[in-house]
Amino acid sequence: MAPQAEPSYARGATQPPLIEQTLGAFFDDMAARVPEREALVSVHQQRRYTYGQLQAEANRLASALLGLGLKPGDRVGIWSHNNAEWVLMQLATAKVGLVLVNINPAYRTSEVEYALNKVGCVALVTMPSFKTSDYIGMLRELAPEWASQPPGQLSAEKLPGLKHAIWIDVPGEGADQPGFQRFSALLAAGDAQDPRVPHVAKLLHNTDPINIQFTSGTTGFPKGATLTHRNILNNGFFIGECMKLTPEDRLCIPVPMYHCFGMVLGTLACLTHGSTIVFPNDGFDPLLTLQAVQAERCTALHGVPTMFIAELDHPRFAEFDLSSLRTGIMAGTACPIEVMRRVVDRMFLSQITIAYGMTETSPVSCQSSTETPLEKRVTTVGTVQPHLEIKIVDPDSGQTVPRGERGEFCTRGYSVMHGYWGDEARTREAIDAEGWMHTGDLATMDAEGYVNIVGRIKDMVIRGGENVYPREIEEFLYSHPQVQDVQVVGVPDARFGEELCAWVVAKPGQSLSEDDIRAFCKGKIAHYKVPRYIRFVAEFPMTVTGKIQKFKIREAMIEELGVSEQKTA
Template sequence: MSYSNELTNKTLGQLLDSIALKHPDKDAIVFCDLNYKINYREFKKTTDEIAKGLLALNIKKGEHIGIFAVNCPEWVILQFAAAKIGTVLVNINPALKSHELEYILKQGDITTLFLTEFFKGQNMIDVLEDIGKNEDVRAHHGVPQLHRIITICTGNHPEYMKWNDLYKLAKSVPEEVLVERQSKLNSKDVINIQYTSGTTGFPKGAELTHFGILNNAYFCGVNMNLTDKDSICIPVPLYHCFGCVLGTLVSVNFGIKMVFPSEVFEPKKTLEAVQKEKCTALYGVPTMFIAELALDDFNKYDLSSLRTGVIAGAPCPMELMKQLIDKMHLTEITVGYGFTEASPLITQTRYNDPLEIKVGTVGKPHQNVKVKIISPETKAELPHNTPGELCAFGYNAMIGYYNMPEKTKETIDSSGWMHTGDLATMDEKDICKIVGRIKDMVIRGGENIYPAEIEEFFMTNSKVEMVQVIGIPDKKYGEQLAVVIKLKSGEKWTEEEVKEWCKGKIANFKIPYYVKFVSEFPMTANGKIQKYKLREILQQELKITV
C-alpha cells in the first residue's frame, strides 16, 4: 500500500464522515464483553444523534465537557460527537479519587460531566458526590461551573440525566443545525484536553487539536504498515492518548475495526478478543504483554492473525520482544515514544526494523516531526551519540497547557520546540535511544506518577514536616513508589496508617509501596534535598540492585 507523507486538514468529524461513506458496512467498533458491534454507517449515525443531543443542551463550540469513564462504546461515540460540534472533550482517569477529580473539574472549567458507575469496584458516582459534601454549593458537587451530570451504562441515580436522554433530545434538532455547526470548525481548533503533569504542581491540561491528533494517528498506522484489511485490539485505556489517539483515531484513519476486550485490562479477555475477532494488531505497555504471556492457558489461544501493533510506556526488554515475535506472531510490532504534549508520538520504530532497533531504541522521528538533542544546561545542540535532552518540533505540538501560560513556556520554547525532560541520544541515522529522565517522574507499570503531586498531597496531613517521593526499581512494574517522611516533633505514624490514610483520597496506583521515616534528609550546601541520595539509601536498605 502506498502512503502519503502529507498532512491532512480534516476535522475528526470530517474524517468519520468520509470513512463511513467509503466503508459503510465494515465493522467499526466492537466491545467483546458487551456483545456490542456496529459498522461505520451505524457509527456515523449514532455519533450524529449524540452530537445533536449535545446541541439540544445548548453546548457551545469550545465549551469543555469531561468524560470520567471506563472503556465503553459511549466513550468512543462521545469523542467523535463532541468533535463534530467543536466541543472540547476533557479526558479524566477513572481511577482518580475525589480530591483529584475536583481539581480537574475546576481547573478544566468542565460544564458537563459524563461518567460510568464503577471502576474496579470503586463507585465513581460516590467519588463525584464526595466533592463538596460540606459546602453550600452541593448541587454542583463543589464545582460551581458544573451544570450537567450524565450517567452512562446505569439505570441507577434518577437525579441525573442518562446517556439515552440525548437520543430523545436529538429529535428536536434538525440535521442542518449540525451541518452548520460542523461548517464553522477548523482543523487547528482545540478539540481535546488530556491531563499530564510535570515535576512541580498538580496535573496540567494539554490542549490538543484535530490537526495534531488526527495526523499523529495516521502516521502511527503508516509505521505499522496498516491497510484497510487490518483490525486493532485495544486493551489500553481510552482516557489515555494510547487509547483515544493511537487506538480510535488510527482505526478510523484506516477504516478498520477497533476491538475492545473489556472495560479495564484483563489479559485473558484480551487474548480471547484477538482470537474471536482475528485481530491483526495488538497494543499494550510491557506489563500488559507480560501478563498475557504468563497466562497458564496461553498456548490454547489462536493468535496467528496477529502481525503488528504498538508497545509503549516503558522500555521493552529483549526477552519480552523475542516472545512477542515468537509466541504472539507480532513480527512487525513497533515501539512508540512521546508524551501527551506531542499528540502523543515523537518517534516510532518501523514495522520492518531489525530486532536490535526495536529493543534498544525508540526508532526514528515521526513523519513531519523534527528531533534534536540539546545540553540541559547550555541548551546548545549536541553531536550524535551524546546524551542530552530530547526536544521535538512539528505539527503535533499541543497549543499549550490550559490556563497555564508560564507552565507552557517551560515545555514549549519561543522557537516552538517541545522539551520532553527526557535524556536521550540520536545517532547518524536519526535513531533515538532514551537513556534516562531529567524529570523525577516515576513510571509504574506504564502509569506516570509525579512525585511533586504526591508530596503536595502528603503535606496536607498535619503530622508531616517534610516529605519526598521517589521511584525504586522493581522487576515487575519497572518502578515502585516510595515516600520518605519526616514527622513533626512528637508525632507518630506507622506504615500501615500512612497507606490507610491515602486510600480513597488518591488513586491506588499512586499510594506508596514503600514508606520510610527519617529524622533528616540529605541536603546540598544550599539546602536542596538530594533525591538521588535518598534513592541510593533506600535501595541499599531494601537490597535492590538496578
Template sequence: MSAEPMPTPLLTRSLAQGATDVPLIDEPIGAFFDAMVARQPEREALVSAHQQRRYSYLALQCEVNRLASALLGLGLVPGDRVGIWSHNNAEWVLMQLATAKVGLILVNINPAYRVAEVEYALNKVDCKALVTMASFKTSDYLAMLRELAPEWVHAQPGSLASVRLPHLQSVVWIDVAGQGDEQPGMQRFSDLLASGQPDDPRLSQVAATLKSTDPINIQFTSGTTGFPKGATLTHRNILNNGFFIGEAMRLSPDDRLCIPVPLYHCFGMVLGNLACLTHGATMVYPNDGFDALSVLQTVQNERCTGLHGVPTMFIAELDHPRFKEFDLSTLRTGIMAGSPCPTEVMKRVMTDMHLSQITIAYGMTETSPVSCQSSIDTPLDKRVSTVGLVQPHLEVKVIHPESGDIVAPGVSGELCTRGYSVMHGYWDDAPRTQEAIDAAGWMHTGDLATMDSSGYVNIVGRIKDMVIRGGENVYPREIEEFLYRHPAVQDVQVVGLPDKRYGEELCAWIVVRPGQTLTEDDIRSFCKGQIAHYKVPRYIRFVEGFPMTVTGKIQKFRIRDEMKNQLGLEEEKTA
C-alpha cells in the same frame, strides 16, 4: 503508504527531520470521519466485546451524530468543555467523535482519580458537562460526585449547581438501558442519546465553523509541581498523529486492532482509535479494564491483526497459564509503548504471539503523543533497542540540558520535538506553556536520550525524576504536594524504586512535625480515596532529614540508593 524515512547521509549531530512526502491532514476530525464512512459504510468500525456491541462505519456515524445532537440539546456550544470519566466502552468513542463533530472540547479524566483530583480537573477547565461510569470494581464514581456536590439530590437534570463544582451543569451516567436506579439530578446516557436526532441540521451548521487548529481535547499530565496540567490538543494534532502512527503499522481496512490500553490516555484514543479510523480499520475493545485472559480470547474470537499494550500487559498475556490454548496466528502488528521494553519480552512477543511487525512508539501527551516510532521495516536490532525514527512532518533533536547546544550522535541530552504535533498549550497556564515550549517552537520533553548517526533514538533516562509505574507517568512532586497537606507532615520527598511487576514503585521519606506521631497506615489512609491508587507510595520511611548538597539541594539519588540497599533491589535490565 509512505516508507520509513531513512536519514542519509549519516548524521553529524543529533538533529533529525521526518519525511514530508505524504501531506498533513488539514480538516477537523468530524469531516475526516464522514469521508471515511462515505468510502466504506458497511465495514465494521467498532467491536466492544465486553458489551457485545458491534457497529459498522455507517451505524457508528449515525450514533455519533445522534449523540452530537443530544449534546447540543444540553445547551453546549463550540468551545465548551465536556468531561469523560470512564474506562473503555462504546460510549467513550461515541463521545470522542461526537464532541469533535460539534466543536466541544473533550476532557479526559483518569478513572483512577479520586475526590480531590476530579474536583481539580473539572474546575481547572470549567467543565459544563460530565459523562461518567456509575462504578467500576471498588470505584463508585457517582458517590464521589455526590461527596463533592450533595446539593444535587434536589436538583433537576441539566440544572445542577454546587459550591465545589460551580461550572458543572449536567452529569450523565453510563447505564445499561432500563437497568439501575434513577440518580437524582443526573441523566442516563441512554436517555441522553435517545434525545438526539442523527439528521439534526445544526450539525452541519456547526461543522462549517470548525477549523483543524481548534482545540478539541484536554488531557491531564502530572506536573512537577502541584496538581496536573491540562495539555490542550487540536484536531490537527491528534488526527495527523493517529494517521502517521497507523502508517508505520501499515494499517488498512482489513486490519482489526485489539485495544486493551485505556482510552482516557493518548495510547488508546490516538494510537488506538484514531489510527484505526484514519485507515478504515476496526477498533476492538476486549474489556473495560485490562484483563489478560479477555485480551487473548478477544484476539482469537475477533481474528485481530493488531494488538497494543505496555510491556507489563504483554508480559501478563505471555505468562497467562492458558496462553497456549489460544490461536493468535492472525496477529502481525501493534505497538508496545508506555515504558522501556525489555529486549527478551520484545522477542517473545514477536515469536510466541506472532507479532513479527510490532512497533515501538515514544512520545508524551504534549506531543499528541508520538514523536518517534519504529515501523514494520525497522531492523530487528533497532526495533528492540530504540524507539525508532522521527515521525513524518516532525523534527527531533538532542541538546545539552544546560547549554542548549545540539549534541553529537551517541551523546545523551534532553530530547526536544517540533512540528504539527506540539500541543496548543497547557489550559489556562501560559507560564508553564512557555516553560515547556521555547520561542522556536521546540517542546522540551525532560527526557534524556541519545540519537545514533542513522537517526534512531534511544531513551536513556528522565531529567526531572518522573516515575513510570505500570505505564502511568507519575511526578513525585505531585505526591509530595498532596502529602504536605497532612497536618503531621513537616517535609516529604518521593522517589521511584525499581519493581519487577510495575517497572517502578513510589517511596516516600517523611519528616514528622515535632510532637506528632505518624504510622505508615496513617499515610495510606490519608491517601485513600483522594489520590489515584498508583500514586500511593508503597514504601514509607520516617526520617530525621534528607541528604543534601552543601548548597542545600536535596539529593534524591542518595535516597533512592539508600532504599535500594535497604530493600535489596536491583535495576531491571531493559532495552
C-alpha cells in the same frame, strides 16, 4: 583533524501531506468510503457498529449535546474506562467543536474537583462505578445539592460551572439517579439528521482545541495539555501508517481511552485507515485480551510492557490461537528488550512497533515501522515521524549534542500541543520561543537517526560523582533468566550522594535472593552500577495506564531506610 560528528537532529518525511480537515469531516469521508466495514466491537458490551452505524450514532449524540445548549468551545468531561460511549463522545464532541476533557478513572474527589473546575467543564459523562470506584458516589459527595435538582439545571458550591451530569447506563436497567441523566436517554433525544450538526461543523477550524488531557505529574496538580483536531488527527494517521493499517485490520485495544495511547494510537489510528477497533473489556484483563484476539481474529494488539508480560505469563496463554496477529504498538513506558523479543517470538507480532512521545505532543514523535530491522525495533524507539523535527540537546547549554551523546529529547512541528489550559507560564517553560517542546527525557541518536530513550533527566542518579542511568541497569537485569520485571531508582546517601535500589519481580515459581542478583552483576557491569539495595516485590506502584511510578518506589525506600529526601551531593 578528525571530522566533526553529525549533530543529533532529524527531520521527518514531508509526504504524504498533513490532513487539514477537522476530525469530524475526515471521519465522515471515511464512513462514506467504507460504510459497511466494521468500525467498533465492544466485546464486554456485546455491541458492534459498522462505519455507517457509528457515524449515525455520533451524529445523533452530537445533536443531543447541542440540544443541551452546549456550544463550540464548551468543555465536556468524560470519566470512564473503555466502552462504546467513549468512542461516540470522542466523535460527537469533535463534530460540533466541544472540547472533550479526559478524566483519569483513578482520580478521587479532590482530583476530579480540581480537573473539572480548572478547565470549566459544563457537562460530565461518567461510568456509575468500576470495581471499588464509586464515581456517582464521589460526585454526590462533592455536590450533595444535585440530589434535589432536575437534570440539566445543576448547581453546586464545589462544582459551580457544571450544569449537566450524565451516567453511562445499561438501557432499561438500574434505578434512576437524581440529578443525573441517563446516557441512553440523552442519545435518544438526538436526531441523526439534525441540520444543526453540519451547520456547526462548517464553522470549525482544524486548529481549534478539541481535547484536554491531564498529564500525570509526580508533584502538584496535573497540567491540562490542550490538543487540536490537527494535532491528534494527524498523529493518529501517521501512527497507523507505521503499522501499515488497512480496512482489513482489527486492532485490540486493552489500553485506556482516557490516555493518548487508547484515544490516538488506538481509535484514531483505526478510524483514519478504515480499520476495526476491538475493546476486549472496560479495564485491562490479560485473559479477556487473549480471548478477544482469538475470537475477533485481531491482526494488531496494543499494550504497555506490563500488559504484554501479563499476557505472556498467563497460565492459559498456550490455549489461545494468536496467529492472526502481525502488528501493534508497545509503548507508554520504557520497553524492555527481552520483553519485546518474547512478544515477537511467542505472539506472532513480527511487525510490532515501538512508539515514543508524550501527551503534550499528541503524543508520538518517534516510531519504528513494520520494516524496521528487528534489532533496531528491540533496541530503539524508531525514527522521527513525518512532518516533525527532533533534536537532542545538552540540558544545560541547550546546544545540540553530537550523535551518540546523551541529552534532552526535543520535538517541534504539528504535534506540539496548543498549550496547558489556563497556564501560560507553564506552557512557556515547556515550549521554547522557537517552538521546541522540551520533554525532560534523556536520549541518544545513532548515525541512522534511530533514537534510544535512556531515562528521565530527573531519574538520573549521581553516585560518587558518576552519572548513572537506571534504564541501563534495568535492561541488564532483565536479561537474568529468573527476572520478570525490574525498576531501579536512586535513594539519598550521606557518603555517595545517592545509592541505587532495585525492586525486582521474579518470574512465577522462581526463587531469587539478593546474593543471586549481585552475583549476576559481578564482572558484567561497573561496580558503581550494582544496586546496593535489592527488594523483591509482587508488583510496582502504577498509574491506570500502566506507567510505573518511580517516585513512589523512591518514597517507600526513603521511609524504610529512614534517610532524608534532600540529596547530599
